[in-house]
Amino acid sequence: MPPPIVVLIAVSALNPLALNMLVPSMPGLERAFATSYATVQLSLSLYLIAVALAQLILGPLSDRHGRRPVMLAGMALFLVGTAACLLAPTIEAFILGRVVQGVGSCAGLVLSRAIVRDVYERDRAASMIGFVTMGMAVAPTLGPALGGALDEQFGWRAPFLLLFAVGVAVLAGTWATLNETRRPGQSEGGLAGHLGAFAVLARSRDFVAFAVSSMLVSGVFFAFLGGIPYVMQKLLGAGARETGLYLMWLAAGYILGNFLSGRYATRFGVIRMMAVGNVIGLGAVTGALLLHLAGYHHPVAIFAPMTWLGIGNGIALPSTIAGAVSIRPDLAGAASGLTGTLQIGFGALVTVFMGALLGDSALPLFLTMATLAAGGLVAGLAARAAVR
Template sequence: MERRTPPTAMLIAVTMTGPLALNIFQPSMPNMARVFATDYATIQLSLTLFLAGVAVGQLFYGPLSDRFGRRPVLLGGLTLYVLSSLVAMVAPTVEFLILGRIAQALGGCAGMVLTRAMVRDIYTRDRAASVLAYIVMAMAVAPAIAPAIGGYLESWFGWQASFLFVAVFGALVMAAATRWLHETNFQRIEGASLGTMIGIYGRLMRQPVYAGYALSVAFSTGAFFAFIGGAPYVVIELIGASPQDYGIYFILVAVGYMTGSFIAGRLSMRYGVDRMIRLGVAISTVGVVAMIAAALWLPLSLFGLFAPMGVIAMGNGVSQPSGVSGAVSVDPGVAGSASGLLGFSQMALGGLLTFIIGHALSDSAWPLIIMMAVCTAVGYGAFVHACRSRLRAARATLSEARAGD
């Protein structure tokens, strides 16, 4: 059966659903605490458990899409996303709100997993990296614009408007996906049991090439999560700036990431996956060195923190699409599962690093800077491990072929 190429714009829209819902409601959180007569920490659970739902949900969407196809599983996830957004909008208690947010996360992460798998179904390894680069840009755009949209909706209409906005956006995306997003997986695996899923994940984790690429992506993402976990404290408590200043300077990070993704989209086909990862790591390393130098020789400042982070984000934008393509290309027959496990590792490691940095920061920004430097170094080490493992496997295959002759 012929595969029809999904429109890239459609894949981008589907990918944006999860990141848009992640933090569009953040400007409403203080008001929601008053509305539900609870404390801020309880409302914060609706964000923390959303991240947990995204991490866990990705583990299941991959195997399900390998078994039943990408399209029906994606449409099911989008349906859950829309319905749960409406549940959250009319939640009578904070408990209902949190449950709605968890379901919203489980629905929203479908697009994050399945677009990567669909791209790999259609394109070759290097071409997939190029297409993924443009899709990954949505992961930077949506979180960057969502708080601004949520802030205006909160001011004009109240906290429920953000959830209505997300539900309407999800419904439009679902309608468009029903019309234009065709099935891409025609090599289904048999069975969809828990045992089968665990077996597939075990098989992937035992492959050094997959583990190397996946860990490379996870740790480069980890540097970003460490930053968003620690930077607000550094900005407000150590530098003495305002939350508005944080929001304005964070644009440098979003622009850096989008620029890197655009570069990857333009150059991945020409230079290939591995060279793009090396280029991205080199750019991120320049940013890390610049951040260390600024901390050593200059007073702590917003520009000294965010400008180097913008360079690090640019490097991540260059390297991550190729890292994702490298990981999901290792075993194309289970590309959905590979994408789900990769997404889980990103979110799980990111959540862990966010928790650690929250407890490590006190009167200095050095714990944050050191953690980001370590993440960059470990990510590159994992990539080197993947390259060496693939080279060893190629040599072994060549030796077997020669022995057979």
């Protein structure tokens, strides 16, 4: 029996909620812990690295032991990490808590995709992933605004108190409603079997094309996430609350893109949806770059095109992910984990890069995003050629 869609949405939402709720508070954390912006940004970068590496383990583990036990363990670990952040006396303890939080939250991120692939064939899986990610996109829509408002009103610990309460509710709901979906015959090897699964996938030209496209398209978003708090609050003089509210534009676009993916992926197929989304994303980033070069240095000149970036990514990413996990259905967990690792690991590197690159201008941010968007389009075309 397929799990309730609301359960998949809930477990998927924990990761982006924990990621995005912190973003408006980063300058505030810099002041609270009397440290540098680059050090605070490590809480974002190391969170992403933890998510990336954990996916390499959790995906294959779920192929061997089942989706349900691995999912429940991840949700419990998320609560441990959130509590550690909430009680952290130093920036070092806070960063450690974020790492634990990232490992736990990625269980929902990677296993929700594998569960969908367990139950549905490829094009139908792309449609269902679109609906799941449309729902989970509500988290980054509300997360920055909630995080910014709570930070300004009660301090940086308040968002983590809310995250802990949400985590308890999600764990309880998962325990009560999530059934096992792993089918007999899926990978059950040990460590050697897990590594072998990655090797098999890495030798597949089809898988590599889909995974690299997913990595680069996601990299555009992570570049923006790593650079926009600095641009908004240090270059444009906005506050945490205002930054969070503007970030809702991007998330709203992503929700619309996910809706379109869920509505039309079955009709048009993953290849066409991926191409359309990538073209929209590249056009949006190019528009933001041109507005900046023309001297329009205002949040609206940034976030209006970024809304279209959200639409493009929302259309493209469900199809790239569905394509990647459908190459070898018997290795769906490993494929989901490896794809997610490439997405999040590359995103972590991009955020570190943006922290080092930004100075007195936002131009490096837009140039980086445009380069990644162009690469994502090229990789998407390669994926199209690979499956023909």
